[in-house]
Amino acid sequence: MAYATYQDVQARMSRTMSADEQAICTNLLDDAAVIIDAYNSNASADNKKLVSIRIVMRALGDGESTGIPMGATQGSMAGLGYSQSWTISNGSTGELYLGKLEKKLLGIGDRIGSYSPIQELAPKEEKKDEDNNSTVSC
Numbered sequence: 753m754a755y756a757t758y759q760d761v762q763a764r765m766s767r768t769m770s771a772d773e774q775a776i777c778t779n780l781l782d783d784a785a786v787i788i789d790a791y792n793s794n795a796s797a798d799n800k801k802l803v804s805i806r807i808v809m810r811a812l813g814d815g816e817s818t819g820i821p822m823g824a825t826q827g828s829m830a831g832l833g834y835s836q837s838w839t840i841s842n843g844s845t846g847e848l849y850l851g852k853l854e855k856k857l858l859g860i861g862d863r864i865g866s867y868s869p870i871q872e873l874a875p876k877e878e879k880k881d882e883d884n885n886s887t888v889s890c
Contacts, residue, residue, distance in 0.1 A: 753782075753785055754778070754781035754782050754784070754785050754804065755781070755784070755785050755788065755797065755800040755801045755803075755804045756781055756784075756801045756804040756805050756808075757778075757781070758773075758774045758777040758778050758781065760801065760804075760805055761777050761781070761805050761808050761809055761812070762774075762777075764805050764809060765809060765812075773812065776812070777808060777812060780808045780811055780812070780848060781804055781808055783848055784803070784804040784807050784808055784848055785800075785804065787807070787848055787850065788800050788803055788804065788850075788858065791850065791855070791858050791860050792858040792859055792860050794859075795857070795858045795859055799857045799858060799859075800858075802857060803850070803854045803857050803858060806851075806853075806854055807848050807849065807850065807851075807854060808848070810848075810849075810851075811847060811848050
């Protein structure tokens with residue numbers, strides 16, 4: 753189940769999509785929903801919609817003939833030597849991926865943590881609760 757429609761993507765892109773692009777966009781929105789749910793199915797509906805639109809727009813590109821891929825962080829062009837190079841920040845053009853902002857919107861970005869599987873094997877220590885005169889397991 754997609755969180756956005758091709759009309760939502762089309763409105764954000766400020767251009768009209770062809771029938772082929774509409775079909776591709778609809779399929780990409782379904783794929784985007786699966787990716788989003790894999791990361792955080794409990795995110796708000798508005799954030800899921802926004803993330804869907806953003807990652808599908810990035811995959812489709814801007815549809816204009818500017819030659820600059822959406823998501824490019826730097827690039828260079830040459831003259832008569834016919835050379836171009838672009839650096840894409842997180843993924844590649846045409847790929848569905850979550851950037852830093854999308855991860856933040858889904859509530860999954862910038863978290864650091866650790867887990868030790870042997871921690872569960874350690875005996876639990878008990879300490880005395882001074883207020884209630886009872887023993888509490890930690």
